[in-house]
Amino acid sequence: SMTNNSAGESIDLAVIAGDGIGPEVVAEGLKVLEAVTAGSGTKVTSTAYDLGAKRWNATGETLPDSVLDELRGHDVILLGAIGDPSVPSGVLERGILLPLRFALDHYVNLRPAKLFPGVESPLAVDRVAPGGIDFVVVREGTEGPYVGNGGSLRTGTPHEIATEVSVNTRFGVERVVREAFARAQARPRKHLTLVHKHNVLTHAGHLWRRTVEEVGAEFPDVETAYQHVDAATIFLATDPGRFDVIVTDNLFGDIITDIAAAIAGGIGLAASGNINPTGSAPSMFEPVHGSAPDIAGQGKADPTATILSVAMLLDHLGRTDEAARVEAAVAADLAGRGSAVRTTSAIGDAVASRLS
Amino acid sequence: SMTNNSAGESIDLAVIAGDGIGPEVVAEGLKVLEAVTAGSGTKVTSTAYDLGAKRWNATGETLPDSVLDELRGHDVILLGAIGDPSVPSGVLERGILLPLRFALDHYVNLRPAKLFPGVESPLAVDRVAPGGIDFVVVREGTEGPYVGNGGSLRTGTPHEIATEVSVNTRFGVERVVREAFARAQARPRKHLTLVHKHNVLTHAGHLWRRTVEEVGAEFPDVETAYQHVDAATIFLATDPGRFDVIVTDNLFGDIITDIAAAIAGGIGLAASGNINPTGSAPSMFEPVHGSAPDIAGQGKADPTATILSVAMLLDHLGRTDEAARVEAAVAADLAGRGSAVRTTSAIGDAVASRLS
Numbered sequence: 001s002m003t004n005n006s007a008g009e010s011i012d013l014a015v016i017a018g019d020g021i022g023p024e025v026v027a028e029g030l031k032v033l034e035a036v037t038a039g040s041g042t043k044v045t046s047t048a049y050d051l052g053a054k055r056w057n058a059t060g061e062t063l064p065d066s067v068l069d070e071l072r073g074h075d076v077i078l079l080g081a082i083g084d085p086s087v088p089s090g091v092l093e094r095g096i097l098l099p100l101r102f103a104l105d106h107y108v109n110l111r112p113a114k115l116f117p118g119v120e121s122p123l124a125v126d127r128v129a130p131g132g133i134d135f136v137v138v139r140e141g142t143e144g145p146y147v148g149n150g151g152s153l154r155t156g157t158p159h160e161i162a163t164e165v166s167v168n169t170r171f172g173v174e175r176v177v178r179e180a181f182a183r184a185q186a187r188p189r190k191h192l193t194l195v196h197k198h199n200v201l202t203h204a205g206h207l208w209r210r211t212v213e214e215v216g217a218e219f220p221d222v223e224t225a226y227q228h229v230d231a232a233t234i235f236l237a238t239d240p241g242r243f244d245v246i247v248t249d250n251l252f253g254d255i256i257t258d259i260a261a262a263i264a265g266g267i268g269l270a271a272s273g274n275i276n277p278t279g280s281a282p283s284m285f286e287p288v289h290g291s292a293p294d295i296a297g298q299g300k301a302d303p304t305a306t307i308l309s310v311a312m313l314l315d316h317l318g319r320t321d322e323a324a325r326v327e328a329a330v331a332a333d334l335a336g337r338g339s340a341v342r343t344t345s346a347i348g349d350a351v352a353s354r355l356s
Numbered sequence: 357s358m359t360n361n362s363a364g365e366s367i368d369l370a371v372i373a374g375d376g377i378g379p380e381v382v383a384e385g386l387k388v389l390e391a392v393t394a395g396s397g398t399k400v401t402s403t404a405y406d407l408g409a410k411r412w413n414a415t416g417e418t419l420p421d422s423v424l425d426e427l428r429g430h431d432v433i434l435l436g437a438i439g440d441p442s443v444p445s446g447v448l449e450r451g452i453l454l455p456l457r458f459a460l461d462h463y464v465n466l467r468p469a470k471l472f473p474g475v476e477s478p479l480a481v482d483r484v485a486p487g488g489i490d491f492v493v494v495r496e497g498t499e500g501p502y503v504g505n506g507g508s509l510r511t512g513t514p515h516e517i518a519t520e521v522s523v524n525t526r527f528g529v530e531r532v533v534r535e536a537f538a539r540a541q542a543r544p545r546k547h548l549t550l551v552h553k554h555n556v557l558t559h560a561g562h563l564w565r566r567t568v569e570e571v572g573a574e575f576p577d578v579e580t581a582y583q584h585v586d587a588a589t590i591f592l593a594t595d596p597g598r599f600d601v602i603v604t605d606n607l608f609g610d611i612i613t614d615i616a617a618a619i620a621g622g623i624g625l626a627a628s629g630n631i632n633p634t635g636s637a638p639s640m641f642e643p644v645h646g647s648a649p650d651i652a653g654q655g656k657a658d659p660t661a662t663i664l665s666v667a668m669l670l671d672h673l674g675r676t677d678e679a680a681r682v683e684a685a686v687a688a689d690l691a692g693r694g695s696a697v698r699t700t701s702a703i704g705d706a707v708a709s710r711l712s
């Protein structure tokens with residue numbers, strides 16, 4: 001719905017398979033993308049970009065400017081996972097993942113949480129029924145405590161002080177809040193919950209609150225609610241059916257989308273989109289899970305999160321029919337899954353075969 | 357275990373009943389304190405301090421210096437809850453609750469999560485059994501994003517920028533980490549998990565990580581683990597039995613202790629201690645829940661969290677026997693509770709009567 005690309009045209013895809021299980025799950029995502037577009041006359045071109053632990057270990061490079069420039073030239077990016085124990089914590093996150101989100105201005109980090117029939121939630125049945133779990137978190141992606149604005153003084157001494165600065169702008173908050181309202185308005189329930197902690201983080205919190213109030217005037221049919229982040233986690237565990245659309249900052253969004261994934265059947269199913277709604281740079285779709293080096297290369301990873309990320313990618317390209325078909329194929333696969341253990345590619349094959 | 361006060365002596369208590377359901381639940385906490393100390397020869401003196409929404413509405417005062425000085429003179433503080441919709445968000449939190457924690461140097465915010473027999477968890481049974489839920493969060497209480505070090509520029513304009521600074525010192529981190537190790541060492545499992553987000557908040561995160569490594573050398577029998585805060589929330593929802601002691605910063609601690617309360621039967625049962633282990637100022641015990649103005653004055657509030665906070669208070673004063681007796685009385689009450697609805701004072705009476 002965001003760009004004017006539609007069925008019958010071409011899809012020029014950049015693929016960052018990444019580390020660990022990344023290449024395995026991405027292969028299944030691409031398999032499903034081929035299957036759903038087959039016969040539509042669409043030409044899918046994928047260009048692989050080699051970013052991640054292997055490149056860093058070999059060359060010390062994270063995200064070279066030349067690669068970033070090339071990425072900008074594609075319609076859309078599919079990312080597997082990045083991270084490996086051989087690389088110090090933070091190097092790839094702050095060298096690749098976050099620079100991509102920031103440079104490509106992915107200010108909408110979209111993370112749906114939907115409990116599909118046949119999928120078990122860790123929540124007791126009476127907490128999930130009858131409304132089910134079907135909400136979407138709109139996480140801000142380019143500000144907040146993620147800006148890398150911190151430092152340390154007298155590092156490693158008894159007098160060390162380390163700071164982290166959360167930076168929030170009206171510009172940045174307003175654009176993501178407006179997007180969240182628009183998404184809420186397009187859903188049957190038309191309900192938007194702001195999650196923050198404005199009783200403690202008063203400056204950032206009041207900026208968020210005022211912005212929701214003011215932008216809300218443009219969306220009189222959307223009902224709004226507010227939850228402190230701590231209280232929101234309680235409701236996620238006890239009454240997730242109350243949520244429809246949640247809008248929140250980068251760090252709170254990181255935390256609550258992992259709880260959301262957990263209650264909706266686990267991180268193996270959680271898809272996400274790093275979206276630049278203006279179209280000034282390609283959006284990027286990726287599973288919420290990490291590179292899981294402990295199971296890499298064994299065909300054990302569940303590619304469902306990546307396949308659902310492909311559905312989000314298609315939706316973003318305006319190919320809403322194909323997106324719905326992929327989601328329906330995943331739903332059918334999940335409904336019949338039971339306790340059988342299948343390999344990564346067997347799951348990809350099963351979903352793809354439902355699309356032929 | 358922290359001070360040399362013990363059974364038979366006096367307890368000089370400051371009581372801040374506060375707003376909403378605060379006075380109701382505090383009355384039951386005091387009832388139980390009377391019951392468990394009765395016959396021990398202990399003289400319990402309570403001095404009430406009137407702080408909260410009513411005082412602010414009447415006088416504009418939050419925590420006057422003179423009151424803070426008086427509070428310092430008591431052995432220990434029992435707090436009900438503070439907060440009311442008539443007061444703008446943040447005023448009482450940043451005017452009373454946080455100043456108390458900061459001024460009295462409550463650097464250990466101790467929050468146990470224990471699922472008592474008879475209490476229902478929102479988690480499916482297979483997630484809770486067989487290990488149960490029995491861990492304690494040691495939340496840092498005097499640093500991090502709670503320091504109030506933020507501001508806004510061009511407030512209310514399209515060019516507004518609002519910041520919040522998380523301040524972390526080696527001094528502050530080390531002392532709470534050492535306390536967490538000591539508490540882990542005293543427990544059968546001797547396991548400590550650091551929860552942070554050091555791949556994004558690298559400066560603060562690395563300070564925490566290094567400190568855990570270095571202080572850990574003093575506790576060779578304590579096993580340590582690390583979880584990013586987002587992943588930790590998943591484990592809290594899917595496998596809470598893995599946790600024994602968690603140490604974390606002020607904001608992450610705020611969030612995960614609400615999830616912990618939720619999975620261990622709800623915020624109506626969650627106790628906490630704001631502890632100054634040096635004894636240089638009184639520690640303060642309070643239920644994790646808020647003032648719940650919607651049910652205030654109706655006898656509907658569950659005083660159990662406050663009663664369990666009284667058990668923590670007794671433990672802190674070295675009255676471990678009495679603490680254990682209060683906890684056992686609560687456990688017995690919970691085990692027999694079933695679905696009967698009782699008033700606030702009926703629950704307090706029931707627990708107190710088990711102590712006579």
Ligand SMILES: CC(C)[C@H](C(=O)O)[C@@H](O)C(=O)O
Nearest residue numbers: 093097098254288555556586
């Ligand atoms: C890997 C990390 C930088 C990332 C984040 O914190 O955003 C991840 O947890 C996510 O949620 O996509």
Ligand SMILES: CC(C)[C@H](C(=O)O)[C@@H](O)C(=O)O
Nearest residue numbers: 199200230449453454610644
């Ligand atoms: C009321 C608020 C300031 C407080 C906090 O954030 O610490 C509360 O949520 C808590 O957990 O005790």
